[in-house]
Amino acid sequence: MDDKIKKLIIKLAHRFPRKESALLPALSLIQKRNGCITEDDLMEIANIMNIPQARVFSAASFYTMLSLKKIGKYHIQVCTNVVCSLLDGESLIDYVSGKLGIQEGEVTPDGLFSIASVECLGSCGHAPAILINMAHYENMDLKKIDKIIDSLKKGEWRG
Amino acid sequence: MTNSIGEIENSPVIFIIGSNTTETHPVIANSMKRAAKRGSRLIIADPRKIDLTRWATRHYQHKVGSDIALLNSVMYEIIKNEWHDREFIKKYTEGFDELEKTVSEYPPERVFEICGIPADDIRELAMILGMAERVALYYTLGITEHITGTDNVKTCANLQMLLGNIGKEYTGVNPLRGQNNVQGACDMGVLPDVFTDYQKVSNPVVRENFARAWSVESLPDMEGTKIPAMFDGMLHGDIRALYLVGENVIMSEPNQSHTIKALEQLDLLIVQDIFFNETAKYAHVILPAACFAETEGTFTNTERRIQRVRKAVEPPGQAKEDWWIISELAKRMGYAMGYTLTEQIWEEIRKLTPSMSGITYERIEREGIQWPCPDLNHAGTCYLYCDNVFPCGKAKFQPAQWKPAAEVPDSEYPFVLTTGRRLWHYHTGTQTRRSAGFDDVFPEELIEVNGKDAGKLDIKNGDHIWVVSRRGRVRVKTWVTSRVSPGLCFMTFHFHEACANVLTNNAFDPVAGTAEYKVCAVRLEKEE
Amino acid sequence: MKNISLNIDGKNIKTVERKTVLNVARENGIYIPTLCYHPRTKQAGKCRICVVEVKGLPGLRVSCSLEAKDGMEVLTNTGRIIETRKMIVELYLSSGRHNCISCEGSGTCELQDAAYHLGIEKSSFPNMTKDIPIDTSSPMIIRDMNKCIQCYRCIAGCNDIAVNEVLDMGFRSSRMTVVCDTNKPMGKSSCVICGECVQLCPTGALTERKSATKGRDWETGKIKTTCPYCGVGCQMYLHVRDNEIIKVTGAEDTAPNYGSLCIKGRFGYDFVHSHERLRSPLLRKNGEFAEVSWEDALDFTAKKLLEIKKNHGPESIVGIGCARTTNENNYVMMKFMRAVIGTNNVDHCART
Amino acid sequence: MNNILLSKKGIIDLHSLKKYIAHGGYEALKKALSMPPENIISMVIESGLRGRGGAGFPAGMKWKFLPKEREITKYLICNADEGEPGTFKDRQIMEFDPHLLIEGMTITAYAIGACRGFIYIRGEYDWIAKVLIRALKEAEDHGFSGDYILGTDYQFCIDVFRGAGSYICGEETALLESIEGKAGRPRLKPPFPATFGLYGKPTVVQNVATLSSIPFIVNNGPDAFKTFGKPRNYGTMLFGICGHVNKPGVYEYPMGTSLKKLIYEVAGGIKGNKGLKAVIPGGLSAPILKADEIDIEMDFDSLIAAGSILGTGGIIVLDENVSIPFVAQKAAKFFAHESCGQCTPCREGTNIIKFLIDRIAAGEGSLTDIEQVLRLCRCIKGSTLCAMGDTAAFSIETMVKKFRGEFESLVK
Structure with a gap:
């Protein structure tokens, strides 16, 4: 863990009524x-927040975005x-x-892409939806996704 | 302990000085950790960053051997801020003026020079203890194993009396006894100056009483010799025979070469033990004893609770219970003890021991009872002095002055070595090292050295080094860790391969006869 | 405490308030199976096998966490309850590898008990077991997570009783499993091997390594005694089979430890049976130790002591007693030195 | 309709404080701070407002359970963790009208005496969290939040707390655990949050739409609120309509609006003019309704009477081509994946249900498998630690029972 993140985490820990509340924000x-x-x-987070390592692991392994x-x-x-x-997601x-040549849970050899299927993203009104890192894309179709992946490959990304 | 283990969990403030509780009394440490988790303030004063500090509210890392200075300074601040319990002091104590006078010499600024804790931190500690409704103080050998051990204990007692933390639940002066029955051995009068129940041998009435019970004409009135003096006596030729029951003195006494020399002078060394230990090599006769699982009887724990020990298995070979061996010897020397069961012995004990008169095997069948328990209807005593009635009338403040350890570091021996135990082994290792698995967890002695010192000496974690004192040298593996502060090292006496007691100083406290295991000066040498 | 009365399975029961329905039922001889509940870790509400029905309350209620109230009407064995309990046992049987044949937990296993009482031989659900490697990294404890029923008792023991804070629940849903630190093998974690978790485990998921195959629970005698290590004086049971201690457990109903032990108390017992134990008196003859009879050893020692006493006086003899042995033995030692030798030169290592 | 929650829908840049104030924002807060806190509670009780998160517990009653003592630390938490398939209503408020929520929270906090609040928002709503943070900063800078609110000595500050991917954190005690830095596993109840909540302190947890209704009630009085909806089910509801409809989206309508109307009028009817097969009326955990059961009023009580629940008001419309076993597969996968794992029936039960339904859907199942699914659902109901097991079982059981023929046609 680099010093910059460490400092940010220590700062986070002081934001809440109790230090350990910063656990999820720190992991995220x-x-x-x-x-x-x-x-x-x-281990570093456990140390900063003075909570058991097992508790940190428990949380880190519980949430799907981590x-x-x-x-x-x-x-x-x-x-x-x-x-x-239902809407062909x-x-x-x-x-x-197929396009990236990887299965769910795998990473492309260049380390650029990985894929996962997830449960509801809260975009049912604009289905189908995907999430790339923290950016939501709604009303998706094959054409749109093609364009997005291509722009990602070229390094032109807004997210 | 003046108070009980059961009180720990609900104590509002727990002050621990000189006790590495998680490693030496793990189950008591559990109570302390539970207390801390539910909101009690856990205050630790210890030269090492012991594991318990993880749960502590505050940790004051004072220098080894500076306890009196630190506590006197705390009392200085308490009195200055009038946090002391005037009513308690007036009603139940005497000697406050003397205490006030003594501690007045310990302002925090001066004490910082001695103990290394900044003056403001000392003030904070005084405030935490002084403003608390109740404080329970716990200590172990970190307080007693100094040439000023007795004064250290008195100073702890002074602090608690000053705050009125005596004779109440969740308070007290609570030494945690290190061995399963060290409390019992003391209670039983295995001490040079007292019979059971601390009845003085110098008291003719007491002697008369015991002589009658034992059917002897008279009993010796002269106070006997304490252990450290025994070894000196052997070296001088005054002492010719030693009957050693279950002690591995070569490993456990300080300054090993001195101990060996003394034993070599004896005409008769009787070693009665369960193992052929390091000391047995010097014996003339070795008597095989039964261990705890092979005998009936009682142990007394640190909170004065007398509990049953029961026979589960037969002793190996011809090994016999200690009482049987001793009474057989007595018989051959013309004295018939006539015991056939341990319960008979206990019945005799309780008749001669007023504070245990009410305790019978039957009563402690399910759960032990804490003495004092003067009669059969008495439930036992959870905490002592509950009516502020002290054995000596009023409780007396016994102020003490700080003085440095017998051996302090110098240019030749620049490090302080302090000793203790680890969770994974026990005492001289005779039991744990013969139980499977323990050597897998902790296979060899490690000396704790601070990273700064290790850097200066170019020692890496895991390197073997020589540790040298004026009394000997041992080769030991290093553990580079921030548990010790710079200038301090830590070792144990669990491993005969690298026993800290080769190095320790046999200077001892003049009153208690306790040697200064906690401080000696050493030098660390890189292995060539 | 206030007296209350309630009705369980048609039986009127008088008791006092602030008790759980489970405890009231048990005190009155009504069997309710439990898996996650343990008196020392208290209510948990995880396994859901202790469900009961309460008149006026919807659904099923877990009796381990339900406070008994005045006038309550409780049923513990309706069809719905039994069906639910059976489902729970079957869910366990299909999700874990609960093979009793050589399981160390057999005989003390609470899942086995529940299955027995409900008459379940095998699960009718599909087999969902995962083959989890057995963790043998700890020198004292074997962890077989295939037998874990996620009751949380070990976690409560580790965090709330012993406060070593090594264990917690990792992952979620059916992948949920107990982890040590950052999901390390137990032997590589910060576990201090107090064995609290082993003692609390209701199945054979956590067992004592040294006790494996040494004897079934019903084959052992249990002798209550006091721990021979530090001054806490923990109460414990020695489990004995054929004159051998094969296991140690904490005594849960008595002060001062109420079931807790440390690594030494729980696992440091086999020195008793060490082949290095002294078995015979030994006399040094010409620098070598030779086995002798008790008669010879005692005669020699007594003679020698009398001789020294006669020649150099009783003060030339000293005795060191033992802080490790019983009060009775110490008393006899003290009496021997004073009454037989005639000296007060008796001491022990009260100071180390 | 858009009467209470979406009344300012369509206003550009409503998320800015200036726009919000220009349209009457924070007037309710001003009014509230001039009232004794207990009067606000009475007002909310009087309005009959029930929690919009799914359980429908009367909001004012929940507040009344809190200890009155001002010196006891209390917390107010906004549950913005909507994560149930079919549910996307709260984001509508937070994204476009964040100050409405902030105002509602601040009034509520004043009423219950909380000094600190959290908006627990699901981690996937990153951009919405940013909108909220910006709005909070603005509100604080202008004295609508933080210290000395509107010049009074009342203090209340709100933090946005982001989840990290867990449906169960929408359960209020799991949410509390999550804020406390733990895995989000529901707590055993009692004690309830009102006595033992965040960090063991009394806490109120309330859904976004519930809190956002408060300014209206304070501004217009409980009677105005009661002009919407029907007895025991007053006010409006945000209905998120999705699936096979022509105009999916979030619509505000009074409680008790007909489901048929919502599908065919509001959402523009079935996509591609197909026939309707079924509707899941309140998020995936609400038991399914067959096409002939949709002549029903959408409110808490009517849906319970019809064997379903209003839940989150997320309406999933399924056209005639949808395979119900396929929907059941998705539902089972969801519940098995989102089970926190803490209690046996939910952890193992949902896992086996998923396995069995997958097996049936793959054509490898048997009639016994269908019976086993039903047996599991029957036993899981009422025996789990939190409500998730119940709803999972209820939802799947209904699909199997109402469309048994479809399942049977798949088995050997």
Whole structure:
């Protein structure tokens, strides 16, 4: 964990009535910055917040947006729940998978992309939806996703 | 302990000085950690960053051997701010003026020079203790194993009396006894100056009473020799025979080479033990004893609770219970003890021991009872002095002056070595090192060295080094850790391969006869 | 405390307030199976097998967490309750590898008890077991997570009783499992091996490594005694089979430890059976130790002591007693030195 | 309709404080701060406002359970963790009218005496969290939040707390655990949050739409609120209509509006003019309604009477081509994935249900599998630690029972 993140986490810890409330924000911060949470990160956070390591692991392994394994620079999450799949969301994941040549849970060799199917993203009114890192894309179709992936490959990304 | 283990969990303020509780009394430490988790303030004064500090509200890392200075300074601040319990002091104590005079020499600024704790931190500690409704104080050998051990204990007692923290629940002066029955051995009068119940041998009435009960004409009135003096006596030739029951003195006494020399002078060394330990090598006769699981009887724990010990298995080979061996010897020396069961012995004990008169095997069948328990209807005593009635009338403040340890670091021996135990082993290792698994968890002695010192000496974690004192040298693996502050090292006496007591100083407290295991000067040498 | 009366399965019961329905039922001989509840870790509400029905309350209620109230009418064995309990046992049987044949937990396993009482031989649900490698990294404890029923008792023991804070629940849904620190093997974690978790485990998921295959629970005698290590004086049971201590457990109903022990108390017992134990008196003859009979050893020692006493006086003899042995033994030692030798030269290591 | 929650819908840049004030924003807060706190509570009780998060518990009553003592620390938490499939109503308020929520929270906090509040928003709503943070900053800068609110000595500050991917954190005690820095697993109740909430302190947890209704009640009085809806079910509801409809979206209508009307008039009817097969009326956990059951009023009580629940008001419309076993598969997958794992029936039960339904859907199941699913649902109901197990079982059981023929046609 670099000093900059560490300082941010210490700052976070002081924001809440109790230090340990900063656990989730701290884990999310590391996830966002580094794309995954390492064992060292877990131990460091436990140390900063003076809480047991097991409790930090318990939280880190509970929430789906946190990853203990390295994921791609662009983590493409496709909603596969009822509404999205009724509106053909599942073909999206097959398409992306084919386009990138990876299966769910895998990372492209260049480390750029990973794919995951996720439960509801709260976009049922604009289904189907995908989430790339923290950016929501709604009313998706194959054409749109093609364009997005291409622009990501070229490094032109707004998210 | 003046108070009980059961009170710990609900104590509002727990002050621990000189006790590495999680490692030496793990189950008591559990209560302390539970208390801390539910909101009690856990205050620790210890030269090392012991594991318990993880749960502590505050940790004051004072220098080894500076306890009296620190506590006197705390009392200085307490009196200055009038946080002391005037009513308690007036009603139940004497000697306050003397105390006030003594501690007046310990303003925090001066004490900072001695103990290394900034004056403001000392003030804070005084405030926490002084303003608390009740404080329970716990200590272990970190307080007693100094040449000023007795004064250290008195100073702890002074603090608690000053705050009126005696004779109430959740208070008290609570030494945590290190061995399963060290309390009992003391209570039983295995001390040079007292019979059971601390009845003085110098008292003719007491002697008369015991002589009658034991059917002997008279009993010796002269106070006997304490352990440290025994070894000196052997070296001088005054002492010719030593009957050693269950002690591995070569490992456990300080300054090992001195101990060996003394034992070599004896005409007769009787070693009665369960193992052929390091000391047995010097014996003339070795008598195999039964261990705790092979005998009936009682142990007395640190909170004065007398509990049953029961026979679960037969002793190996011809090993026998201690009482049987001793009474057989007595018989051959012309004195018939006539015991066939331990319960008979206990019945005799309770007749001669007023504070245990009410305790019978039957009564402690399910759960032990805490003495004093003067009669069969008495439920036992959770905390002492509940009516502020002290054995000596009024409780007396016994102020003490700080003085440095017998051996302090110098240019030749620049480090302070302090000793203690680890969770993973016990005492001289005779039991834990013969139980499977323990050597897997903690296979060899480690000396704790601070990273700064290690850096200066170019020692890496895991390197073997030589530790040298004026009395000997041992080769030991290093553990580079911030548990100790710069200038301080820590070792144990669990491993005969690298025993801290080769190095320790046999200077001892003149009153208690306790050696200064907690401080000696050493030098660290890199292995070539 | 206020007296209350309630009705369980048609039986009128008088008791006092602030008790759980489970405890009231048990005190009155009414069997309710439990898996996650333990008197020391208290209510948990996780396994849901202790469900009961209460008149006027919707759904089923877990009796371990339900306070008994005056006038309550409780049923503990309706069809719905039994059906739910059976489902729970079957869910466990299909999600874990609960094979009793050589399980160390057999005989003390609470899942086995529940299955027995409900008459369940095997689950009718599909087999969902995962093959989790057994964690043998700890020198004292074997962790077989295939037998874990996620009752949280070990976690409560580790965090709330022993406060070592090593265990917690990792992951979620059916992947949920107990983890040590950051999901390390137990032997590589910060576990201090107090064994609180083992003692609280209702199944064979956590067992004592050294006790494996040494004897079934029903084959052992349990002798209550006091721990031989530090001064806390923990009460414990020695489990004995064929004159051998094969296991130690904390005594849960007595002061001062109420079931807790540390690594030494719980696992440091086998020195008793060490082959290095002294088995015979030894006399030094020409610098070598030789086995002798008790008669010879005692005669020699007594003679020698008398001789020294005669030649150099009783003060030339000293005795060191033992802070490790019983009060009775110490008393006899003290008496021997004073009454037989005639000296007060007796001491022990009260100071180390 | 847009009477209470979306009354300012369509105003550009409503999320800015200036616009919000220009349209009458924070008037209710001004009014509230001039009233004794207990009067606000009475007003809310009087209005009959019930929680919009799914359970429908009367909001004012919940507040009344809190200890009155001002010196006791209390917390107010806005539950913005909408994560149930079919549910996307709260984001409508937070995204476009964040100050409405802030105003509602500040009034509520004043009423119950809370000094600190959190908006617990699901992690996936990153951009909405940013909108809220910006709005909060603005509100604080202008004295509508933080210290000395509107010049009074009342203090209340709000933090946005982001979840990290867990449906169960919408359960109020799981949410509290999550803020306390733990895995979000529901607590055993009692004690309830009103006595033992965040950090063990009395706490009120309330849904976004509930809190956002408060300014209206304070401004216009309980009677005005009661002009919408029907007895025991007053006010309006945000209905999120999705699935096979022509105009999916979030619509505000009074409680008790006909489901048929919502589908066919409001949402423009079934996509592609197809026939209707079924409707899930309140988020995925609401038991499914067959096409012939949709002549029903959308309110708490009517839906319970019809064997379903109003839940979150998220209406999933399924056209005639939809395979119900497929929907059941998705639902089972969701519940098995989102089970916190804490209690046995939910953890193992949902996992086995998912396995069995997958097996049936793959054509490899048997009639026994259908029976086993029903047996599991029957036993899970009422025996789990929190309500999730109940709703999961109820939802799947209804699909299997009402469309049993479809399941049976798939088995060997």
